[in-house]
Amino acid sequence: MFKKLGVQLFTVRSGMQNAQQIGETFRRLKALGYDEGQTAGCAVPYAEFAALAAAADFSIVGTHEGFDAMCADPETTMANHRLLGATNIGIGGYGFDSVEAVETFIQRANAFADVVYPHGFKFTYHNHNGEFRRLEGKTIMERLADGLDPVKTSFVLDTYWVQSGGGDVRYWMEKLAGRIDLLHLKDMKFENGQQICEIGQGNLYWDGIMETAEATGVKHYIVEQDNNFRGGGDDAFESLRITAEFLEKYRK
Numbered sequence: 001m002f003k004k005l006g007v008q009l010f011t012v013r014s015g016m017q018n019a020q021q022i023g024e025t026f027r028r029l030k031a032l033g034y035d036e037g038q039t040a041g042c043a044v045p046y047a048e049f050a051a052l053a054a055a056a057d058f059s060i061v062g063t064h065e066g067f068d069a070m071c072a073d074p075e076t077t078m079a080n081h082r083l084l085g086a087t088n089i090g091i092g093g094y095g096f097d098s099v100e101a102v103e104t105f106i107q108r109a110n111a112f113a114d115v116v117y118p119h120g121f122k123f124t125y126h127n128h129n130g131e132f133r134r135l136e137g138k139t140i141m142e143r144l145a146d147g148l149d150p151v152k153t154s155f156v157l158d159t160y161w162v163q164s165g166g167g168d169v170r171y172w173m174e175k176l177a178g179r180i181d182l183l184h185l186k187d188m189k190f191e192n193g194q195q196i197c198e199i200g201q202g203n204l205y206w207d208g209i210m211e212t213a214e215a216t217g218v219k220h221y222i223v224e225q226d227n228n229f230r231g232g233g234d235d236a237f238e239s240l241r242i243t244a245e246f247l248e249k250y251r252k
Helices: 008-017 019-032 046-055 067-070 072-082 099-119 139-149 158-164 169-176 206-215 232-251
Strands: 005-008 036-038 059-062 087-091 122-126 153-160 178-186 187-190 194-197 221-224
Touching: 005 008, 005 019, 005 232, 008 019, 008 232, 019 046, 019 232, 036 221, 046 059, 046 072, 059 067, 059 087, 059 153, 059 221, 067 072, 067 087, 067 099, 072 087, 072 099, 087 153, 087 178, 099 122, 099 139, 099 153, 122 178, 153 158, 153 169, 158 178, 158 187, 169 206, 206 232, 221 232
Parallel strands: 005 036, 005 221, 036 059, 087 122, 122 153, 153 178, 178 221
Antiparallel strands: 187 194
C-alpha cells in the first residue's frame, strides 16, 4: 500500500528539544522503519532542522504550524517550507463555535491557499473529533469539505478522530478522495473509554482502511501516537516500533 512510512513528530516531542536530540531522534526513527515526517513546530531554525533530517535520510513532507502566523506572512511561511522541502503547509486543527466561525475560517484558508498554491504549496487541515459536531443540522467536517478549495487545499484525515467523532473512516476517505495528501494512522481501543493505541492493538479495520487509502490516492501515511505511551521518551519509540512492525505487511 505504501512505499514510505511517516510519523507525526509530535509523537516524539520529548526528543525534539535541541539539535542534538533532534538528530538522534531522526536516526532512531529511520532505524525503526520511518522514512518521513510531519513537523509539530521546529525547536531549531528551519535550515538546521532540515539538515538534521537530511543527515538521517529522513524527509519532511508536511507541517503543523500556526494559522494566524501563516495567513499574516505567507511569504515567510513559504520560504520556511522550501527549506524543509515540504509542500504541505498545515495546521493541527481549529476551534469552531458557530457556522459563522466555520465560514470565516474557510474564507481565510482559501485566501491563503490562493497565494501559496501557484508556488507549489497546499494548505492542509487536520481534523479532530470536534469537527463532527453538528451546527445548524450539518457537521463542521461537512462544511469544511464543501467549502475548502478541493484543488488548492487538502486534508490530513485522522483515522482515530474520525471514529471518535462518530464518523466512518472509509466513508470519509472516499468522500475526500484525491484530497487526502497525508493520512494520520491512529488506532482506537476501548478501555475505560476511548483510548489511542498502537496500530493493530485496537479495533479499527486496518485491511479496509489501507485498501481504501490506496484507492483514494493517499500520498503519505503518517503514524501519530498522541499520549498513549506511558511516560514519553523511550516509551514513544517502543510504541512506534510496535506500530511499524504491524504496518510492515502493507509496505510495497
